[in-house]
Amino acid sequence: MKLLLLIFIVQAVLQTIYLPASQGAVQPVAVRxxxxxxxQTPLYNVxxxxxxSDSRSSKADVTRLALxxxxxxxxxxxxxxxxxxTLLRGNLKGDVRRGLSSCADLYNAVLEADVxxxxxxxxxGDPKFAEQAANDAGIxxxxxxxxFSGYSPLTKSNKSLQDVSxxxxxIVKLLL
Amino acid sequence: xxxxxxxxGISTTASDLEHAAYSPLPGHSSPxxxxxxxxxxxxIISSCIFLLALVALILDQSQEPSHKPGKDEAPAxxxxxxxxxxxxxxxARGVAQGxxxxxxxxxxxxxxxxxWTNAMFSWQRTAFHFQPQRNxxxxxxxxxYHEGWYHLFYQYNPDSAVWGNITWGHAVSVDLIHWLYLPxxxxxxxxxxxxxxxxxxxxxxxxxxxxxxxxxxTDNYVQVQNLAYPANLSDPLLLDWVKYPGNPVLxxxxxxxxxxxxxxxxxxxxxxxxxxxxxxxxxxxxxxxLVYTTTNFTDYELLDNVLHAVPGTGMWExxxxxxxxxxxxxxxxxxxxxxxxxxxxxxxxxxxKLDYYALGTYFAENDTWVPDDPEQDVxxxxxxxxxxxxxxxxxxxxxxxxxxxxxxxxxxxxxxDDLAKGWSSLQTIPRTVLYDNNTGTNILQWxxxxxESLRLNSTDFDGVVVEPGSVVELDIGTAxxxxxxxxxxxxxxxxxxxxxxxxxxxxxxxxxxxxxxxxLLVIADETLSELTPIYFRLANSSDGSLExxxxxxxxxxxxxxxxxxxxxxxxxxxxDGETLSMRILVDHSIVESFxxxxxxxxxxxxxPTEAIYGAARLFLFNNATGVNVKATLKIWQxxxxxxxxxxxxxIH
Numbered sequence: 001m002k003l004l005l006l007i008f009i010v011q012a013v014l015q016t017i018y019l020p021a022s023q024g025a026v027q028p029v030a031v032r033x034x035x036x037x038x039x040q041t042p043l044y045n046v047x048x049x050x051x052x053s054d055s056r057s058s059k060a061d062v063t064r065l066a067l068x069x070x071x072x073x074x075x076x077x078x079x080x081x082x083x084x085x086t087l088l089r090g091n092l093k094g095d096v097r098r099g100l101s102s103c104a105d106l107y108n109a110v111l112e113a114d115v116x117x118x119x120x121x122x123x124x125g126d127p128k129f130a131e132q133a134a135n136d137a138g139i140x141x142x143x144x145x146x147x148f149s150g151y152s153p154l155t156k157s158n159k160s161l162q163d164v165s166x167x168x169x170x171i172v173k174l175l176l
Numbered sequence: 177x178x179x180x181x182x183x184x185g186i187s188t189t190a191s192d193l194e195h196a197a198y199s200p201l202p203g204h205s206s207p208x209x210x211x212x213x214x215x216x217x218x219x220i221i222s223s224c225i226f227l228l229a230l231v232a233l234i235l236d237q238s239q240e241p242s243h244k245p246g247k248d249e250a251p252a253x254x255x256x257x258x259x260x261x262x263x264x265x266x267x268a269r270g271v272a273q274g275x276x277x278x279x280x281x282x283x284x285x286x287x288x289x290x291x292w293t294n295a296m297f298s299w300q301r302t303a304f305h306f307q308p309q310r311n312x313x314x315x316x317x318x319x320x321y322h323e324g325w326y327h328l329f330y331q332y333n334p335d336s337a338v339w340g341n342i343t344w345g346h347a348v349s350v351d352l353i354h355w356l357y358l359p360x361x362x363x364x365x366x367x368x369x370x371x372x373x374x375x376x377x378x379x380x381x382x383x384x385x386x387x388x389x390x391x392x393x394t395d396n397y398v399q400v401q402n403l404a405y406p407a408n409l410s411d412p413l414l415l416d417w418v419k420y421p422g423n424p425v426l427x428x429x430x431x432x433x434x435x436x437x438x439x440x441x442x443x444x445x446x447x448x449x450x451x452x453x454x455x456x457x458x459x460x461x462x463x464x465x466l467v468y469t470t471t472n473f474t475d476y477e478l479l480d481n482v483l484h485a486v487p488g489t490g491m492w493e494x495x496x497x498x499x500x501x502x503x504x505x506x507x508x509x510x511x512x513x514x515x516x517x518x519x520x521x522x523x524x525x526x527x528x529k530l531d532y533y534a535l536g537t538y539f540a541e542n543d544t545w546v547p548d549d550p551e552q553d554v555x556x557x558x559x560x561x562x563x564x565x566x567x568x569x570x571x572x573x574x575x576x577x578x579x580x581x582x583x584x585x586x587x588x589x590x591x592x593d594d595l596a597k598g599w600s601s602l603q604t605i606p607r608t609v610l611y612d613n614n615t616g617t618n619i620l621q622w623x624x625x626x627x628e629s630l631r632l633n634s635t636d637f638d639g640v641v642v643e644p645g646s647v648v649e650l651d652i653g654t655a656x657x658x659x660x661x662x663x664x665x666x667x668x669x670x671x672x673x674x675x676x677x678x679x680x681x682x683x684x685x686x687x688x689x690x691x692x693x694x695x696l697l698v699i700a701d702e703t704l705s706e707l708t709p710i711y712f713r714l715a716n717s718s719d720g721s722l723e724x725x726x727x728x729x730x731x732x733x734x735x736x737x738x739x740x741x742x743x744x745x746x747x748x749x750x751x752d753g754e755t756l757s758m759r760i761l762v763d764h765s766i767v768e769s770f771x772x773x774x775x776x777x778x779x780x781x782x783x784p785t786e787a788i789y790g791a792a793r794l795f796l797f798n799n800a801t802g803v804n805v806k807a808t809l810k811i812w813q814x815x816x817x818x819x820x821x822x823x824x825x826x827i828h
Contacts, residue, residue: 102291109592113338117591120340124371124393125435128526129339136591143590143738176490176527 030058037065041170046163062174063122066130069168070118073137076164077110080157087153095149103144103154110137110161118168127175134172138165290736290785297597299788300765303657304630304817305585306355306603308345312337312594313601315439315494315567316582317344318378318388321574323412326352328582329361330603331375337594342372344390348413348822351626352580352606356822361417362390368402368423370395375494376402377569379443379451379473379510385409387473388417389453391438392424398434400424401455403473413822422474429466429478432457439494442571443473445511447540454483456492456523463489463523463555465497467543484521484536484545489555492523494531494567497545498579499538500619504611507579509572513540518611520619521545523554524567531560531568531583533619535611549617558618561604563728563744563779564588570609579609581621585766588740588781602766604779612775615749620774623761631659631812642694642798642805644669647704650811655699655792657814658762662696663755664712666803673716673802681727681745685709690802692725697795698762699733701787708733708782709797710769712756724750726758726771726778733782740781748776763814 034057038047050072051057057068084104088097114133121129141161145152152158306328307313317329325348332345344362349355362373369392376390386409392402402423407416428437436457443451450469453476457464465483468476483497499512499519508517522533534554536547547553560568561583568583583604587594594600607621635652642648652658673690685693692713700707713725727745734741748771750756759770767780787793798805 105596106592109590109595113336113591113595117338117340124397125399126372126374128529133338133591139590139738140592143592146737173527 027058030060033060033062034065037062037171037174038167040174041167043163043167047167047171050164050167062171063127066122066127066168066171066175067119069164069171070115070122070130070134073118073134073161073164073168074111074115076157076161077107077115077137080154080161081107081111083157084154096151096153099144099147099149099152100154102147106140106144106147110140114140118172122172122175127172131169131172131176134165134169138162138169141165290738292593292596292736292785296783296785296788297593299656300597300783301599302602302763302766304353304627304814304819305605305763305766306347306819307599307601308332309357309821310337310598311335311600312339313345313603314339314342314584314586315375316569316584316603317375317390319569319571319580319582320378320380320386321571322380322384322386322414323410325350325412325414326573327414328355328603330584332360334360337598337600338591342374344373346414347819351629352624353626353629354817355819357820358413358415358822358824361414362404362419364392366392366419366423367395368392368400369419371397374399375439375567375569376404377440377442377453378571379453380574386414387443389425389440389443389473391440394424399428399437401426401437401440420474425474426455426468426476431459432466436491441495441497442510443470444497446543452543454495454497456495458491459485461490462487463492463525465492465495465521465523479543481542481544483543484547484554486553486555489523489525489527489532491526492555493526494522494524494569496520496522496533496568496570497538498570498572500535500579500609500611502611502613504613504620506577507572507609508577509574513538518548519545520609521547521554522560522568525555529566531566532556533558533560535617535619552617559746560621561777561779562746563742563777564740564781565604565779578624580624581607581609583607583779585779585781588742589783590738593738593783604768605761607774607777614751615775617749618775621777622770622774623759623768627659627761630815630817632815634810634812637807637809637811640796640807640809642796642807644798644801644803645688646798647697648796650794650796650809652794652811653813654790655794656762656764656789657816658698658760658794659812659814660696660760660762660794660809661757661811662760662807662809663757664694665755665806666691666694666714666800667806668803671802680747681725681729681743682713684729684731684743685711685727685797685799688799688801689713689715690800691715692800693727694798694800694803694805695758695796696760697793697797698760698767699782699784699787700793700795701784701791702793703786704795706732706734706784706787707795708767708780710758710760710767710778711797711799712758712771713800723747724756726769726776728767728769728778728780730780730782733780734784736783736785739783742780744778744780746776746778748772761814 034051038044041047054068084100088100114137118130118133141158145158312333314331320327328347330345332343333341335341343360346358346361347355364370364373371393374391378388388404392400403420403425404417406414407418428434440453440455443453446452454465454467462485464485467479467483470476498510499508499517502516518535519538520533524531532555534547534557536545538545565583570579570581573580585602587600605623605627610620612618612620693711695711697707697709709729717723726748729743730741761768769778796807
């Protein structure tokens with residue numbers, strides 16, 4: 001009986017320790033690293049929100065946090081690219097269509113150049129190229145927004161990408 | 177090539193974030209409009225206003241477009257009455273202080289992003305600067321001279337116009353100007369350089385053997401140093417290279433992280449007959465230069481002391497270490513030393529993307545180096561180049577006894593532009609390096625004399641007077657490939673002095689003061705909608721002495737958004753009795769500017785949309801308020817260097 005009780009208590013304690021990790025919440029040590037890192041970026045809340053919701057950040061060093069942020073950049077750019085393609089299938093005014101076509105090129109550069117360069121540079125240990133690539137992604141998004149002379153259907157997406165790219169560049173800068 | 181070894185690396189698979197912070201869909205809510213009691217009346221009023229507006233619009237559209245100057249304008253020197261600072265054009269809201277090369281491009285916010293044409297992109301390719309036919313290049317590697325040929329290797333991506341998949345590209349020239357492309361010298365085909373054949377240097381041993389030390393990024397992402405040597409030393413083209421089977425010859429030592437160990441230098445001999453090399457690194461934010469001794473380039477001993485260290489400078493990349501003669505007329509072999517010799521230590525700072533150097537004394541007995549002026553130490557003092565410039569490296573030319581400096585000039589446009597035009601990056605024209613024994617505080621850089629073989633016809637201008645606030649066109653024909661020598665004299669107008677200057681170069685050439693800015697406008701179009709000023713500005717410093725600033729202002733270099741538009745520059749020493757002088761090499765999208773015989777240099781990248789091909793012009797300008805400027809110039813048209821592939825099929 002006592003043995004069963006002991007087993008139960010031990011099991012409960014172990015579950016309390018490990019259940020949060022298995023559900024994707026981040027351990028205290030990792031949380032401190034995330035907060036310390038994010039304080040050195042221009043958008044603390046964006047940074048923390050993205051890193052804390054990625055389970056890989058629980059076992060991260062700054063390089064890995066940078067890679068997580070680049071992955072977030074990739075996900076956003078992919079989402080926006082898909083949205084652009086969807087919009088282009090519709091019936092659009094000439095200048096909006098032109099703007100979206102430019103944006104398709106610009107977001108293609110983010111996905112085909114900036115993201116792979118950033119990942120490669122971080123993995124291989126020449127982070128300055130990752131910083132340049134992260135900054136460039138923000139510039140491409142800004143150029144996309146400037147592609148529309150009037151209404152832009154991508155204002156929020158472009159702003160979001162610029163935010164994440166600024167955060168990613170700032171994290172990479174910590175490695176330099 | 178073998179199959180790629182498996183490695184434990186960081187997962188590259190994208191993970192779709194389920195809790196994205198921002199929704200990709202645009203918000204689109206329109207506020208409810210208040211109900212109007214006199215709806216009908218308001219409807220009539222607004223219809224009238226709409227009709228009137230429509231009429232006004234139609235009338236406006238039918239007016240002629242603004243007059244553009246015709247081609248047969250007034251001859252060569254017509255001082256235009258136009259005030260320089262009133263010339264319209266988009267003024268980018270850039271960085272006010274403007275000497276950092278790292279700031280992001282400036283957008284005025286109202287500019288539409290630019291639609292580049294193929295003609296614009298083609299124009300950007302240079303005529304006489306080294307660049308591969310296509311794709312990405314970065315650091316120059318292992319420059320050397322062998323059996324009649326100068327060799328240049330370079331970090332090269334054969335697959336794309338952005339960094340990655342790095343190999344050693346290769347080219348040769350008999351004169352450092354007319355380059356011939358050769359096949360890639362080294363691929364990342366061994367475990368010890370699987371993830372990159374990175375930067376390295378060549379050492380020529382007595383007897384002529386060549387050894388190259390280069391950084392390899394291993395299959396486990398560790399930075400190591402590897403040895404390579406020519407497969408056939410009697411091949412003047414050095415086409416094939418052998419990687420030492422026992423590689424790597426150096427791995428990160430204790431206390432050095434596996435990603436902070438790269439770019440080994442050329443070796444030099446010590447008094448004990450052993451070779452030394454140095455490798456840059458960092459410890460806790462202090463940039464350091466590790467020293468190794470070797471007798472055979474395969475076995476090394478790490479010295480306890482570093483060659484030098486400077487706190488707060490971060491990772492030292494592309495370290496370079498070489499002697500200069502203080503009676504400087506010739507360059508020195510890397511092993512030279514003794515009295516009458518100073519040593520230059522240089523590092524590329526990873527965290528600022530800037531190349532710094534310092535003059536100092538090398539103590540061969542204990543392999544340490546001490547700067548002449550600790551306040552001008554490596555990383556905090558002088559830079560080789562105050563523009564877009566990085567990863568430089570020197571070598572000794574034994575033929576003409578010169579120390580020659582290469583530097584990588586990155587693009588300052590976007591990755592999208594580079595992908596579209598299919599290439600990225602240039603090397604500078606190689607420069608000779610000499611100690612400046614007039615100032616004793618800096619080196620002098622000057623384009624190698626062989627560049628002068630590209631000079632075609634020249635035009636002289638003697639004593640052209642440019643009044644305050646005016647611009648003078650110099651009629652020299654096409655203005656995209658030029659070698660310009662200019663001297664300036666100023667003549668005070670006795671007016672009250674205004675000397676407000678923001679920072680070193682102000683916020684550019686429209687920042688007027690008594691004694692400047694004045695200089696040249698390169699790659700400018702007729703209407704000055706695009707222009708790049710290169711100028712001097714004199715100002716009284718706080719202690720009453722006169723300081724001279726030398727600057728380049730890219731803010732109006734192009735109407736395109738998305739390209740960097742920096743103001744670059746520095747103070748330049750001007751000694752008593754010296755005239756203000758500058759030399760400028762204009763070559764399409766690169767401008768290299770040298771002040772006072774090469775005391776300060778600025779390399780600039782520009783991407784005009786209007787001032788291209790036949791539309792590009794050259795002007796003198798004087799935006800000072802209190803002085804006339806008298807300019808004397810000699811300007812050459814420059815031929816292309818016709819850089820092309822080596823005709824290898826003709827020698828087999």
